[in-house]
Amino acid sequence: MLSSGHKPSGPNAVGVRRVLSNGKRVYVHEFKLALVRRCLQPRVSVAAVALEHGVNANLLRKWIDKHRGEVVVENAPVLLPVSIDAGDAPSPVTTPAAASPVPGQSCGSIEIEAFGARVTLRGEIDAQQLRLVLDALARHA
Numbered sequence: 001m002l003s004s005g006h007k008p009s010g011p012n013a014v015g016v017r018r019v020l021s022n023g024k025r026v027y028v029h030e031f032k033l034a035l036v037r038r039c040l041q042p043r044v045s046v047a048a049v050a051l052e053h054g055v056n057a058n059l060l061r062k063w064i065d066k067h068r069g070e071v072v073v074e075n076a077p078v079l080l081p082v083s084i085d086a087g088d089a090p091s092p093v094t095t096p097a098a099a100s101p102v103p104g105q106s107c108g109s110i111e112i113e114a115f116g117a118r119v120t121l122r123g124e125i126d127a128q129q130l131r132l133v134l135d136a137l138a139r140h141a
Helices: 029-039 046-053 057-070 127-140
Strands: 016-019 025-027 109-114 117-122
Touching: 025 029, 029 046, 029 057, 046 057, 109 127, 117 127
Parallel strands: none
Antiparallel strands: 016 025, 109 117
């Protein structure tokens, strides 16, 4: 497509290389990578970054998919080793009725070492409560 000859202006002009005759913007590659790097940080909203920089959130998600391998993210989440203790877990040959958990009975355990703390969970685990515990540990790390 041909350039419209229009020079980008406004707060988002830094990342725009040129505006085509149909109104579409061509963005500077480094600008795209900077936004992708920011979106890959923990607890960063893609929609918020897009709004802040005047970019459509769906376009920014496409950039993330396309350029994820080109950026190095500092403080990226680290996957932790997981081991499963099947101490009280039902055997694979039990019937589905016998395999359902009984209230108050342990269904195995999960042990998590994160942020300098060890958390051991036994029985049924509520995902929301687990998220609260892990968030609290992360804040104090």
